[in-house]
Amino acid sequence: MNRHTLLKQLSNILLILFGNALYALAVTMFILPGGLITGGTTGLALLFFHRFSLPVATFVSVFNILMFLLGWWVLGKKFAMTTLISTFCYPAVLRLFESVPQLSQMTDDKLLCALYAGLLIGISIGIVIRAGASTGGMDIPPLVLKKKLGLSVSVTMYAFDFTILLLQMLFADREQVLYGILLVLIYTLVLDKVLMMGQSRTQVKIVSEKYEEINRMIIQKLDRSTTLVQSEGGYQRKQGLMVLTVISGRELPRLTRMVSEIDPTAFLTVSSVSEVRGRGFSLSKEYR
Numbered sequence: 001m002n003r004h005t006l007l008k009q010l011s012n013i014l015l016i017l018f019g020n021a022l023y024a025l026a027v028t029m030f031i032l033p034g035g036l037i038t039g040g041t042t043g044l045a046l047l048f049f050h051r052f053s054l055p056v057a058t059f060v061s062v063f064n065i066l067m068f069l070l071g072w073w074v075l076g077k078k079f080a081m082t083t084l085i086s087t088f089c090y091p092a093v094l095r096l097f098e099s100v101p102q103l104s105q106m107t108d109d110k111l112l113c114a115l116y117a118g119l120l121i122g123i124s125i126g127i128v129i130r131a132g133a134s135t136g137g138m139d140i141p142p143l144v145l146k147k148k149l150g151l152s153v154s155v156t157m158y159a160f161d162f163t164i165l166l167l168q169m170l171f172a173d174r175e176q177v178l179y180g181i182l183l184v185l186i187y188t189l190v191l192d193k194v195l196m197m198g199q200s201r202t203q204v205k206i207v208s209e210k211y212e213e214i215n216r217m218i219i220q221k222l223d224r225s226t227t228l229v230q231s232e233g234g235y236q237r238k239q240g241l242m243v244l245t246v247i248s249g250r251e252l253p254r255l256t257r258m259v260s261e262i263d264p265t266a267f268l269t270v271s272s273v274s275e276v277r278g279r280g281f282s283l284s285k286e287y288r
Contacts, residue, residue, distance in 0.1 A: 012131040013085065019127035020090040023135065026120035028097035032056065033104040034113030037168040037180035038121075039161030041067075041137030047164070050171040057098060060137070061091035067140040074144045083136040086128060090135070110175075114183045121183075122190025129195060138164075201276045202252050206243040206259060207231060208266035215243050217258055222251060246276050 027042055037046060045059040068087040072080035097103055107113060128135050134143075142156040165180050172180070206214055211228065218226050224245050231242040247255060252270065259266050 012133070015131035016085045016128050016133045017089055019124045019131065020086050020135070021093045022120055022124035022127070024090055024094040024097050025103070026117045026124065027056070027094060028100075028103045029106050030113040030117035030120070031183075032098075033106070033108075034110050034117070034179075035172075035176060036110065036113055036117060036183055037165060037172050037176050038117075038183050039138070039164045039180075043161070043164040043168060044138070047168050047170075050168075057091050057095035060094060061088075064088070064091060064136050067137050070144060071136075071140045074147060075140070079134075079143075082133045083140070086133060086136040090137075110179050114179045115186065118183045118186025119190055122187035123194055125187070126191050126194025126197075129191075196274055201246050201273050202249050203244070203246050203271050203273045204252070204255060205229075205269045206245075206266055207240070207268075208243070208259070208263045209240065210263045210266070211241045211243050213262050214259055214266070217262060218243065218245050218255070221258065222247065222255060224251075246273065 030036070031038060031042065031046075037043060041060055041063055042056070044063065045054075045056040048054045048059045049056050064087045068080060068083055071083060125135055134140070138160055139157075141160065142151075145151045145156050161184060165177065165184070168180065169177055208214055215226050215228065218224050222245075224247055227244040228241040229244050230239070232239045245255075256268065259268065
């Protein structure tokens with residue numbers, strides 16, 4: 001194992017630890033003091049806490065270990081190893097944070113609790129997933145159902161979260177249910193943003209008679225790759241080549257300005273793409 005790989009694995013482990021600590025912080029500072037309900041393992045833990053007075057951290061520890069064993073048995077050793085850190089880190093840090101009274105005295109406003117809990121949970125789950133791991137717990141049953149029955153992971157995950165929210169109505173009032181739905185919506189939206197952060201790019205298609213000059217300019221001055229696509233005008237049926245390139249949002253003003261300098265009549269279409277993989281983006285550039 002080379003040094004780069006070792007540093008990459010070490011940084012991923014640190015990110016997983018940080019993500020789980022952030023999740024535990026959200027539960028300690030906002031969910032428990034605000035009396036909020038939520039989905040996932042924490043939601044089940046809240047249900048058992050209110051019905052059987054079982055401490056949240058204790059339930060999470062036992063449940064995560066059971067789900068870890070289920071993942072190991074059904075999904076394999078490789079998957080189980082990616083959830084090992086989360087399985088033991090989250091309940092341990094949660095128990096530690098619960099022993100600090102000051103952390104549970106941030107605010108009594110339930111709306112603020114829902115907003116900040118959703119923000120922190122969304123960020124924390126996103127960090128763990130981007131580090132190539134899973135938060136364990138209720139993340140595992142949908143993956144098991146996907147492998148055994150071919151069910152959609154996102155659909156089954158939402159179904160589990162919705163069921164857990166409904167079960168918590170046994171002890172929660174209507175207002176708590178509304179705040180719980182708000183919490184789930186917020187952390188779902190934040191999670192999507194975190195997962196896509198730094199990966200979205202801008203795709204530009206340029207139609208111009210001076211495609212050769214524009215193509216050369218993009219390669220030499222912007223240091224971006226291009227693709228020449230055969231095109232035909234719909235009205236005059238004039239054939240030519242369209243320049244296709246993918247750049248960052250910051251490079252767009254510069255590109256449009258330089259294209260305009262070459263050909264003021266050039267036709268550009270600009271669109272956002274959620275993810276780009278390949279040389280110059282997910283892979284380092286090679287110069288020849």
